[in-house]
Structures are given as C-alpha cells and as structure tokens.
Amino acid sequence: MTRPELIRIGVIGCGYWGPKHVRVFSEIANSSVTMVSDLREERLDHVRERYPGTRTTKDYRDLWNPDVEAVVIATPVSTHYTLAKEALLAGKHVLIEKPISFTSAEGEELVELADRYNRTLMVGHTFEYNPAVEYLRDYLASGKLGKLYYISGTRVNLGIFQKDINVMWDLAPHDLSILLFVLGMSPISVSASGQAYVQENIHDVAYLTLHFPGKVLAHIRVSWLDPCKIRRLTVVGSKKMIVYDDVEPTEKIKIYDKGVDVPPYSDTLEEFHLSYRYGDITTPHISLAEPLKLECEHFLHCIATGETPRSDGHSGVEVVRILEVAQRSLSNGSMQEPVR
Numbered sequence: 202m203t204r205p206e207l208i209r210i211g212v213i214g215c216g217y218w219g220p221k222h223v224r225v226f227s228e229i230a231n232s233s234v235t236m237v238s239d240l241r242e243e244r245l246d247h248v249r250e251r252y253p254g255t256r257t258t259k260d261y262r263d264l265w266n267p268d269v270e271a272v273v274i275a276t277p278v279s280t281h282y283t284l285a286k287e288a289l290l291a292g293k294h295v296l297i298e299k300p301i302s303f304t305s306a307e308g309e310e311l312v313e314l315a316d317r318y319n320r321t322l323m324v325g326h327t328f329e330y331n332p333a334v335e336y337l338r339d340y341l342a343s344g345k346l347g348k349l350y351y352i353s354g355t356r357v358n359l360g361i362f363q364k365d366i367n368v369m370w371d372l373a374p375h376d377l378s379i380l381l382f383v384l385g386m387s388p389i390s391v392s393a394s395g396q397a398y399v400q401e402n403i404h405d406v407a408y409l410t411l412h413f414p415g416k417v418l419a420h421i422r423v424s425w426l427d428p429c430k431i432r433r434l435t436v437v438g439s440k441k442m443i444v445y446d447d448v449e450p451t452e453k454i455k456i457y458d459k460g461v462d463v464p465p466y467s468d469t470l471e472e473f474h475l476s477y478r479y480g481d482i483t484t485p486h487i488s489l490a491e492p493l494k495l496e497c498e499h500f501l502h503c504i505a506t507g508e509t510p511r512s513d514g515h516s517g518v519e520v521v522r523i524l525e526v527a528q529r530s531l532s533n534g535s536m537q538e539p540v541r
C-alpha cells in the first residue's frame with residue numbers, strides 16, 4: 202500500500218480557533234503544518250513553543266510559497282474575502298472559517314476563483330462533520346420521524362463578544378448549515394428580531410424564524426448574553442421527536458416516541474387526552490470522533506481526489522445569503538423577507 206502524500210498546511214489566524222486547526226492538522230498522518238501567521242507576536246510565541254518545527258510570520262503573504270499547498274483562514278470575518286482571494290490567486294487550496302464572507306457577492310467570487318484555478322474551497326461548517334448531525338440527517342431521511350413539523354434551536358452562552366459581527370453572524374452559521382445539511386433544502390423566507398445591549402449597534406441577542414417548503418418551520422435563538430451554555434436542537438415530527446444536545450458528553454441524541462394522534466372524533470376532553478402518546482426514549486450510539494478532525498481529514502481527501510467538499514463554497518454562500526436576508530429583517534422591524 203502506498204502512503205498518501207503529505208499535504209503541507211499553512212494557518213492564518215491563531216487566536217481562539219486557529220490553534221485547533223494547527224493541532225489537528227499536526228496530528229493527522231498525511232498533513233503537516235509548515236507555517237502559521239498571526240499579527241500578534243504572543244500568538245506566534247504560543248505556536249513556536251508547542252510546534253518547534255513550524256515557521257511563524259506576521260505577514261500572511263509569506264505563506265504564498267511552495268512550502269504551503271493549502272491554507273486555513275481562521276481570522277475575523279471582515280478579513281475572510283481578501284485573504285481567501287489572495288490565497289486562491291497564489292494557487293493554494295483554501296479552508297475558510299464560517300461565515301465564508303461578509304456578502305454573498307464576495308463568496309460567489311471566491312467560488313468562481315476556486316473553479317477557475319481548480320482549487321479546493323471548503324468552509325468550516327464544523328457541525329456538518331459532527332456524527333450526531335449526520336445521524337439526525339439519516340434519521341430524517343429514513344422516514345422514521347414521520348412528517349417533519351418544526352425545528353427549534355438554541356445556541357447561547359456568556360460571550361465571546363465579537364467586534365466586527367453581531368451574534369447572528371457569529372453563531373447562527375452553525376445552525377443554518379445544520380438545517381441546510383439535514384433538510385437538504387433552503388428556506389423560502391426568514392425573519393429576525395434582536396437587540397444590542399452591551400456594545401452599541403452590535404446585536405448580542407437574536408431570534409430567527411425560517412419558513413421552509415412543506416410547512417416546515419425552524420426557529421433559532423442565539424445569544425452572547427445568557428448565563429447558561431446551551432447548544433440544543435429539537436426536531437419534532439408526526440411519529441417521533443428528537444433532541445440533539447451538543448453539550449451532553451456522550452448521549453447527544455435522544456429519540457422520544459412521543460406525539461399526538463388526533464382521534465377521528467372526540468366528544469369530551471378526556472377522550473382527546475387519550476390520544477397523547479408517551480413511549481420510550483432511546484439513546485443511539487453516536488461516534489465521539491472529533492468533528493474538527495473529521496472536517497480537516499475531509500479537506501485533505503478533497504485536495505487529494507479533487508472531490509467537491511461537503512461544505513463547499515456554494516453552501517458557504519447559501520448560509521451568507523440567508524444571513525443577509527435575516528440582517529435586512531433585523532433592520533426592518535422583523536419583517537418576513539423572501540430568501541430568493
């Protein structure tokens with residue numbers, strides 16, 4: 202058996218999230234992290250201490266050399282488009298953190314550039330690689346849930362407050378990418394409401410309502426201003442109900458055999474109550490593999506084979522398109538806005 206070729210990775214941005222990419226790509230057998238860039242010297246010190254073989258630089262342009270074949274962009278969103286464009290023009294494959302860009306037009310340009318130069322462009326929609334989310338998608342596709350009614354998501358905790366984006370652009374990309382992946386369809390319309398409490402004009406609390414084809418409704422609550430860390434998605438169907446709790450260490454998915462069977466007719470309230478179904482709660486075995494590792498392995502696989510990534514540039518643009526519409530609604534007194 203031939204060993205897969207070693208792919209040399211450069212990471213731009215080594216704040217909170219970038220070091221996780223550095224760790225994972227250093228751990229994977231067929232990749233090595235050759236260079237890391239950050240504007241802050243102390244972040245580069247951190248990398249040099251842990252990875253003595255990795256070169257560091259304050260100027261990301263140093264990564265446009267043959268020692269780097271693919272770059273991870275883990276910088277603030279306002280820099281994504283410029284960095285990704287330069288990387289693609291320099292002939293690098295790109296794994297860019299979510300959201301892909303500030304505007305869908307910028308994202309589309311990146312997709313076009315990646316196509317033109319035949320490079321892999323992937324977006325860090327980490328949850329699409331989460332085994333619990335894959336389970337959810339397969340369960341819905343199996344029909345066991347019955348008719349899908351609605352989905353309700355909560356992604357809240359205290360911080361981390363961002364300066365260049367509001368909470369919706371920071372946290373909702375996760376839920377939107379999960380919804381698009383699990384449902385395999387885009388919403389018809391979106392509305393959003395929210396409020397800016399701590400930083401002027403930067404919403405720290407937001408509520409999104411999305412209408413999908415087939416009367417499927419989704420509601421997402423995101424907040425940087427909540428005492429509890431909650432990452433939960435409830436999926437309600439006519440036959441089963443599922444709760445996906447990402448904070449749970451092992452039992453991330455619980456399937457409730459609960460529901461309401463409407464009787465053909467009922468004369469009294471007691472008869473109506475009899476139609477509630479309280480069945481078993483099952484907890485399927487879900488792999489505990491690290492989603493970021495699966496994501497990074499998929500990126501390397503796509504570079505090696507030329508396959509289109511699961512979270513490709515188009516899916517990144519679709520998430521941004523929904524965020525743009527939601528942002529319009531947020532500024533329009535929560536009007537329901539069409540997505541197309």
Ligand SMILES: NC(=O)c1ccc[n+]([C@@H]2O[C@H](COP(=O)([O-])OP(=O)(O)OC[C@H]3O[C@@H](n4cnc5c(N)ncnc54)[C@H](O)[C@@H]3O)[C@@H](O)[C@H]2O)c1
Pocket residue numbers: 213214215216217218219238239240241244259261274275276277278280298299300325326327371
């Ligand atoms: N997929 C996920 O689950 C996940 C989780 C957290 C953050 N993220 C994403 O990762 C990205 C970074 O977020 P973060 O929380 O790490 O931010 P951060 O502010 O902690 O880190 C960003 C780093 O980028 C550096 N930087 C900025 N401009 C640069 C440039 N031109 N060249 C080199 N370095 C530069 C900054 O100095 C900083 O250290 C964002 O897009 C965010 O949405 C994704």
